[in-house]
Amino acid sequence: MPLRIERRPRPSRAMSWASPLIAAALTAAVAMILFALDGREPVSTLWIFLTTPLADLYGFGELLLKAAPLILIGVGLAIGFRAGVWNIGAEGQLVLGVIFGGWLALEFGGAGPWVMPAMLLAGGIGGALWAAVPALLRTRFNASEILTSLMLNYCAQLWLAYLVFGPWRDPAGFNFPQSAPLHPDALLPIVIENTRANIEIVIAVAAALVAWIFIERTHLGFQLRVTGAAPGAARYAGFPVRRAVWIGMLTGGFAAGVAGVGEIAGPLGQIFPTASAGYGYAAIIVAFLGRLHPAGIVPAGLLLALLAIAGDYAQMMLGMPSSIGGLFQGTLLFFLLAADVLTTWRIRRVEDAPLPATEAA
Template identity: 50%
Template sequence: MLKLEARPEASKLWGYASPVLALLLTVLVGVAIFMALGKDPVRGLQMFFWEPVKSAYALGELMVKATPLLVIALGLGVCYRSNVWNIGAEGQFVVGAVAAGGVALLAGKDTSRWIVLAIVLAGILGGMLWAGLVALLRDRFNANEILVSLMLVYVADMVLSYMVYGPWKDPAGYNFPQSKSFESVTQIPRLMSGSRVSVGLLIAFAGVGLMWVYLFRTRAGFAQQVGGLAPAAARYAGFSSRKALWVALLVSGGAAGLAGALEVAGPIGQLTPYIPSGYGFAAIIVAYVGRLHPVGMVFSAVLMSMFYIGGELAQSRLGLPKSITGVFQGLLLFSLLACDTLVAFRLRWSSRRA
């Protein structure tokens, strides 16, 4: 009988190499999928790994996709290191976008550019509010944060649909369910002309530095992780596990809301029913492929954005279904789980005794 046996000491080198091996396995399985679908595997891999980086414009679009993924993943990293399982970042992203869009709709022709700060702040507060509901239910009623945060995603989608089909529907939009286009004064500043890359990219990189300092160079960050992973030890040391819960969820919710604000006031420029794009769920993979480390998340966010762009190109140029993006994301996650398991455990044959 084949069984798993814990290794006496897991190799740190193989632990760091696990994401790379997972990527290689994803590529190999992807080749098999392309062949099974009757598509040229070289052409298919080119859509995912070459087209997104072959020009300056392509790199810019890659950064546009990577920015919200990285921002959300940074917040989730704080959550997961605190042993708080926020699975509803997608809903917090949507509510942040709705809150930011509501402020953007107040702008007129003579509105100051300072309204951008109000839009960003509204997005952060919207995401924190939605995550705060999860923290409240977990704190007061011991509700499971996985189920609560996940179910609130669907409520957030309904809130967005109500607004764009109802009060905020553009009367001059030919009955399409969307708000009017935001005034140009509300647009998140772009880094360069001819590119959609905004200052959100700089905010994301600043978040990388802040998360690293907070988690690994401050007493509060240490207390945050201990409060989540070992509540009894945290109480003995004078740390509050309740505080760790609230901080983790509010930080992750605020980050997701910030990503929603940057997206709706940046590349999209209006509220539509299609704002939920799966970023909140994909950021979970980004966080874990990046080993819950802010620097690792930078690389995994870029990789995941390549999957997004590659999936869109494969759909338009190779005639593959839209779900191919999700297939590659899922392959990467399951390959990483398999590699991590084999790093910590080994397979052993054992004979059954009668």
């Protein structure tokens, strides 16, 4: 009895939420096969791999620290993605947050407790301004925002390198490319004592809540969703597509810029040319793993952060190469995309009766 793949009459909601779980289960299976091939006991190794990073409160704090920028950027991007706006430039927008927030910290660090919130705001504005460039090019000249936003990542990176190698270099730093340490006023407060988890995780979760209400409960959010899901219908209903592009790009840019400040005012405490840890790209995976829904993006961000941290610990505890974490991230995305096929398609058994088309021929 042959099987056939056919399009579902409408995308399956159940399948849409099940596919990340299927992908996670298959990734765990691949991990266990790899461990077994390496001559290890698969189940206990996987257990060690996933739980060691969380063995103590500090480890939990590290997970929150790593997940915060992923969630924050993921939520920002998801609003754009829902509206059909493909912002691939979060990495560059994050770097602009580093530049704007960093400038404020170096210029006004020590001027008072207002510096830190002002940095977050400045970073967000910097990121949004950077995202405004592809938004303008798209709405004015219909240039693909995928390409323009991606290319601006490299420009942002070079701009930051110029600043840190040049005017911002620490005079006491033996000419090494790094700024002077930021003033304590310019650092984010720690939310769990004796860990490095700072207020950014609170901001990220709050952003997820706000985004949820905005997307699901407001008229503007509804317009964005319709624009993304059915552009023709949106135009027919008179929803301005340009406005969707602007809102989508600017929210993504703002969130990424805030996350950039979170790095220099958080775990780094200094501005380095490599201030970004690739969160702008990883957050794209987080957004899709979380089904472009704030409630999904929070656990997705935690999962990706866990895999990244676990990869480093695998080197330490299991003597495996650190790239194992990246490998599992890639495997997860691969299975997610594969399982997503079943959201819009389904597999059906076909009766043995000859097909009418062949008969006619």
